[in-house]
Amino acid sequence: MSIPSAVIVGVGAEQGLGAALCRLLATKGYHVFIAGRTLAKIDKVAASIKASGGSAEAIETDATDEAAVVRLFEHAFIARDDIAAPDFVVFNAGINRPVGFRDLTSAQFEEFWRICCFGGFLVGREAARHLAPLGRGTVIFTGASASLRGKAGYAQFAAAKAGLRMISQSMAREFGPLGLHVAHTVIDGGIDGERLRLWRPDMDTDGLLNIDAIAESYWHIHRQHPSAWTQELDLRPYKENF
Structure with missing residues (x-):
């Protein structure tokens, strides 16, 4: 009997x-097909899952590299006796740091767009190519407060995240009927993870989003009945102003 799978x-x-x-x-x-740019990091995640009795494999993937994304999905959707074709895909790649608008270079702007938006397009397209013919599955894009509004110093981030949101909406309208x-999720607040803790070690973690709680919300979206689908979900800690 085959088990379900996700990318x-x-x-x-x-x-x-x-x-x-x-x-x-x-x-x-x-x-779980674990895709990320740094093999050492995703290998650790896969190893911890296997040590707990789970099933996972790490696949080094740069989401901005079209050929690499195509290979990832071709591998994930190979017919296997023990693993079913994926029914759940999440695009979670991102980059974020403030840059003053007058100091922002074209190369920096393009870097943000490639990681946060172009990568989402590539993953979304390959997910649709493989899942739409099957008539099932879930694709979730991780967004941010910047998906909805720009902020001083974050033009490059907001432009890319807003583009990702439009990709999710366009895909939902095209493929929902299929x-x-x-x-798309709007993560409205800081995430209590390694990246933010290293950048702001003095930050009050009580005002941050818990990574496991966010993951549970993604799972809830995936398990929704098709008569009551969520297209966009905003998540924020109780202390966050909005």
């Missing part, structure tokens, strides 16, 4: 959202 793109540190999603899915009986659930 999680944009996995990094063990204390990050991507890794939390992988661990949760493994506890639900999924084989049975493919496409959703």
